[in-house]
Amino acid sequence: MFKKLDILDEKEPILREIAKDATFPLSKKEKNLIKQTVDHLTYSQIEEYEKKYDLRPGMGMAFPQLGISKRIIIIVHEYDDGKFDNYVVINPKIVSNSSEIIAAEAGEGCLSVNRDVDGHVPRYARVTVEGFDEDGNMIRVRAREELAIAFQHEIDHLNGILFFDKINKDKPFFKEGEIRLI
């Protein structure tokens, strides 16, 4: 049965903490929460369920947003119409990145930020992320474009950083040619 997540608002201090490494084996509670998050994010991106359960669409979540200060991120990426890839990465680290910088043209959103924040968030166009799967096996993910932005956004959450921290207050929007807007 589907159960909506309780997602903390940006005002909660836990969102500004440096999260601790998760340890293996993961607890049953942690595993259940991961599963619940995958379901929530998937449903939030399917119009029928988004409406039925009154969900805000989102593709990523970090455990601190759920009140647990541990280094676990979940991304549900719609790579094609109605087709989703799930990424659950424990103790993720960006081990390499492109020099090219991009930004989402429409800006970024966050399920913990319940207001519109305008501005471009500069991100690496491509990142390689290493970490562990739920069973403790080492994994490596190469991400580009929108998925790369999602990984950087979620990993920032583990370090107490919210997306708007990275928007230049004096000049929130890049001009054509300064960086690539996607």
Ligand code: NI
């Ligand atoms: Ni977020």
